[in-house]
Amino acid sequence: MANAGEVRPQQAAGVGEFAAAMRQLKERSGLTYRQLEERAAGQGEVLARSTLADVLGGKATPRPELVAAFVRACGDEQRVHEWLAARERAVSGGTGRNGGEDEGEAGDEPRTAGRRILRRLSRRRVPALLLGLTVLSCVAAAVWAVGPSGGDGAGGPGSSGTRTVLPHGPVEIRPVLADGLCLTDGHAEGYDSLVAVQRPCGDVAPQETELVPAGEDTIRVQWYHPDHGKGCLKAISVRTGAALLEPWDDCAKTSRFRVERSGSGGGAQYVLRVVGGGCVGISGSRNSAGAPAVTQPCDGSGSQTFSITPAH
Known part of the structure; x- marks a missing residue:
């Protein structure tokens, strides 16, 4: 029987309600995203703040290893098996299966299903869901060309009619006004999740x-980290008024960009134009x-100019 005030994930009828139960557990723990990440790391587990924020915000479906690390970090380790069983039911729509991933037997008791998942997790090391992600970069199976685009206004950067040839493989994207700095993950003031800095x-x-x-001479900016997996940048507006890149x-729900040659500064300098504006x-x-x-009105200034070169 559950204790008074105990979070009851087994009552979740779907992924949304399960995320709400996870938010309730976080609130009950009194811990911040950073503190949860640090607690998990102290136990030898990965619990990326950005990934957890996406899960609790309903942007991503939690994988079993994230749920287990989260529950333990919140101090509810005695009920990890119950949370895992509830997660499986929520993801599978209450059928006890989810199309083959982490599936249990039909009719499993929560404790049995949860323990089965725990055993499976102990046999393999699965990277956590994205979201503590990385630098901006540029890839293809070979060198590929991005054509010019009219973008948000005629005569903007990259509208000269020449094609922009980008290097393939991992790259560094460097703001031209900041010597020695590259775009990567970090935190913006007043916002919990990782964003591009x-x-x-x-x-x-x-x-x-x-x-x-991403088709039509556009790209998606994809970050990769061996511990956290992959994720793509999405232009978002936050409560502080900033238009950040999270x-x-x-990736199918994230922003597309056009890489256009800058009107000044040489052949390896570019503008990243957001499809839809800015x-x-x-x-x-x-x-x-x-x-x-951030995303801002295109003005061709140095603050909107980047070099793109192969990563060393």
Whole structure:
């Protein structure tokens, strides 16, 4: 029988209600995203703040290993098996199966199903869901060309009619006004999840960035980290009024960009134009580490200009 005030994930009828139960458990723990991440790390587990924020915010479906690490970090380790069984029912729509992934036997008791998943997790190391993601980068199976685009206005950067040829494989994207800094993951003031910021290029590894072709001469900005997996950047507006770039695990729902040659500064300098409006630029202290990347009206200024070169 549950104790008074105990969170009851087994009552969740779907993924949304399960996420609500996880939010309730976090609130009951009194811990911040950072503290939960640190607690999990102390137990030898990965619990990326950005991934957890996406799960609790309903943007991503929690994988079993994230649920287990989260529940233990919240201090509810005695009921991990119950949370895992509830997660499986929520994801599978209450049928006890979810199309083959982490499935249990029909009619399993929660404790039995949860223990089965725990045994499976103990036999393999599964990377956590995205979302503590990485540098902006550019990839393809071979060198590929991005054509010019009229973008948000005629005569903008990259509208000269020449094709932009980008390097393939992992790259570094460097704001031209900030010597020695690269775009990677970090935190913006007043926002919990990881977003794109500029930090010293030497701090980026082992993260990688790819610009993945998305059709119609556009790309998605995909980050990769061996511990956290992959995610793509999404232009979002937050309560502070900033238009930040946040990594989401569902790349199909994220922003597309056009890489256009800059009107000044040479052949390896580019503008990242957001499909739907605006260009990527650096906010605030443009040459300072930690300054976030934002979307803003395209103006061709140095704060919206980046070099794209192969990563070393």
